[in-house]
Amino acid sequence: MPPDERPPPAGPDFEKVFQHMPGLCLVLDPAFNIVAQNDEHARATQSAGRKIVGQSVFAAFPDNPDDSGATGLSRIRGSLLKVMKTREPDHLSMLRYDIKPPRGPFVTRYWSVSNIPLLGADGYVQWILIRAEDVTAQAQTAKRDKSISPDRFEPRTHQ
Secondary structure: OOHHHOOOOOOOOHHHHHHHOOOEEEEEOOOOEEEEEOHHHHHHOOOOOOOOOOOEHHHHOOOOOOOOOOOHHHHHHHHHHHHHHHOOOEEEEEEEOOEOOOOOOOEOOEEEEEEEEEEOOOOOEEEEEEEEEEOHHHHHHHHHHOOOOHHHHOOOOOO
């Protein structure tokens, strides 16, 4: 087939790109329901196989019920509300948000989280991309070395 008669190349399969892109990613709708989760996020949060797509992000990832001072959920909610209001990205640099493995108790984790609004044609938030990085090792090292106060990592409502 001559080069000028070849069909144009197909566009990228964005679902496949999303699933395999590096980094932990979720996509939420404006009601904070999960519409997509990439494979790396599912592995890191130990939520693979839990069918979290369609759930509220807060139901899929609740606060640790054994930690009465847990603030992860409220900090994420505050950041998402800010993103909806300002239509600007928001970043939480050191967020303690424990995860629940399929078996056993919650496990302490620290995250660096960016919430990025994706605007529709009308200029309003259509989707929110959550990009997270597990920074637990850095947080534990800093706490062990006492180079950074534990309060730097997670504001607590009470001790």
